[in-house]
Amino acid sequence: MPLPSNATKPLVLVFPCAHTTNYQRCLVIAQHLRPFFEMRFIHTDQQAHLVYQQGFETFNGNFFPLLHYLIEEKLPGVHETNPELMFLEQVEILETLQPALIIGDNDYTLSMAAEFTGIPIISVMNGYQSPYFANRSIFHSQFRNYEPFCRIREKYGLREKNSIQEELEGDLNWICDLPELFPQKELPYHYELIGPLIEVPRPSKATGIEKLSSFKKNILIDLDDTKPVNWLEVLDTITCQGYNLTVRATNQNPKLLHLRRTSSCINSAHLFAKADLLVCNTEGLLYEALFYGLPVIFKCQFAYQERIIEALEYWQIGTSWSHTTSTVKKTFDYWISNKRSDMHRTLQYKLKASLNSLGSKLLQSITLHFPYLDRLSVPVSK
Template identity: 30%
Template sequence: MKHYNKPLLLVFPFGLLSHYLRCLVLARHLSPYFRIRFAYHKDYAPFIQAEGFGTFDCITFDEKEVIAKARKFDFSWLSDDAVGSCFLAQADVIERLGPVAVLGDAMPTLKLAAEKTGVPYISVLNGYMTRYYGHVRKLSRSHMAYPYLEKLPRRIKEVFTEMGESMAFREIHRPFKKLRLKYNLSRHDNYLDEMEGDYNIICDMETLFPLRDLPQNYYIPGPILYTGHNNDNNIKEQLNPQKKTIFVSMGSSGEWQKVAFLNHPEYDVYNIITAGDTHGVLKGPHIINTPFADADSLFPHVDLVLCHGGNGTVYQALSHGIPLLCKTSHFEQEWNVAALEKKGLAKSLDRVDKNTYTAIIAEWVTKKGTGAFSAIKTAISHKKELFEATAGQLARTVLAEHKGKVSGQASALKVLELHS
């Protein structure tokens, strides 16, 4: 059946590579059911084009400002003006293009826009960004209260953390609450409510990020792992087979200066591959630079991943049973690494004496495929096998529950019949 007979799905990822890649993987699996268009981003247009999806223009948050402020635990980027502008721009696009549904990844204003336009919202989010997260979110080291809370017993620290978090989420939500009152939308008073859609996709492993009392509109396909269209043969040919290999990525939100210590000649005993180091912070005869690396092709040859603790890189490593060392930049990465440390799958280098880095790397570079790493690799593999079925179930549910809207798009109900 031709693509133009399918109902339209608009995709609004937050402007970081990891969010666009997660949505591209989902779009691959949803494309039998929907015609799909992505919010245009100049940095990620080649990835969208490679998958054959269309684009549309829409005002959104400045991701560079967001990351810079997140490093300071500063949420002023969620100002009245910024939230209002993004909300209205998204609502305008939805009204003009008339999708049957919208999909967002970490896009805080999309729930408002979807509700205003009467369109179902599919939200992609991490387990710790739901109201159903089973652990206490650790206070970020960048928060002014961190040095004081660290001196308290664990349980008392957690009580104060949860109290402060509740107040913070309500305060952050103020611009959203104003818009809900102004446009006569449903009432909410917590930022986490804005992250929740009519349908929700949790891209985490529950063994790392446990969830409790999930409603039926939540789907847990597990990590959403992007596979590219190149095989990195050139990189593999440059590897010295006599050396262990370290892969380094600080993502689109990391700080490369934090791993500049790898330039020291003592790390010449390793092959070191960097992905995305656009300013060439790491350089030397033992450094192999690439703008982007396909994990499925390259990671069978990698022994250790050194990264920022971002969701995408973390799960790509774990899916190959590779241990992680992490230098984080903001609170969500800290939450990721804290969960990994509990399971012995990673170690944070954030508050570690630099003089011990060499010994730590020498220890962790030997752990690939052992114990917990073998177990998590197997668990992720099982989730991956079920991913297509989970995506199909979600698509059929959206189409079936919104037949009235779907029927207005050419032959859209036929899509549902063919995939039932």
């Protein structure tokens, strides 16, 4: 059940894209801001339990299914009515709840709603989504149809923008990656590198780990199992060849059930210390893997994820699944032998330093850019 409202703190509404990864990283932000703000999250049936487990409230909205028109490469181009409906519902939410501040994570209409209502917005983005990303841009054919947004901006008297990438921008923009993995050009005042948004991993009791053979290497598989997983069928041939397979997936996808005969879980934090390799098709656990020195084999779902593979291969801490299909066992063995490499240790040092200063970076950033939030009392480190 939602918690009672705390009227003594300024209200912040959080609008993550409706994926577990986006909710989890926004929850990390909310944990750090909790002492100073009342944090509420947009409700989705799939992610609400994560919000309630952390002790936060939700608010209702009905526009999340429309997000797929903006981010799915294989669906038709953006339909004007869909982003307009999203925009109008967000405006209604903001005018009803009157937050002091809003935080968006990969929400392509929220900046329009924020501008229309005059409410300041912080945008959370990956390093490869930044317009100042030092390598080539991700915004090409899958985001090709910007015209509907132009018409919405013209219709409602909003200032002109020129691209979907600009729609992701807020009054303040937090880049939540290590610059070593996703380097940036010189950033303007309203862009800040805050680093990865993960909780500092802590040892926890291993539940079910005793079922895994101690004589086999442990492969952790992290899936957005709403997507096709036929590519995993090749793992059937190696489950008895020296590997334990543990699937982290939340949906009951029939194509995953054959893998779950080894072990399956939703919360896999306790498995990292014993894992030897991460196989994934979502970036949700990349930094957790880095924290423990695990190599990563990544399966692309979208073109923008090519930037992730480029970073893994540049630092020699992982590779693409497309390089492994014909020689899975050989590739697995090669990367397992590179666990906790010198490259891992270099990035681990950067990651731990970033996590240790995350809370102070978030609070100082807000007080610097939004000083009129005079109820907020934040100690500023020198």
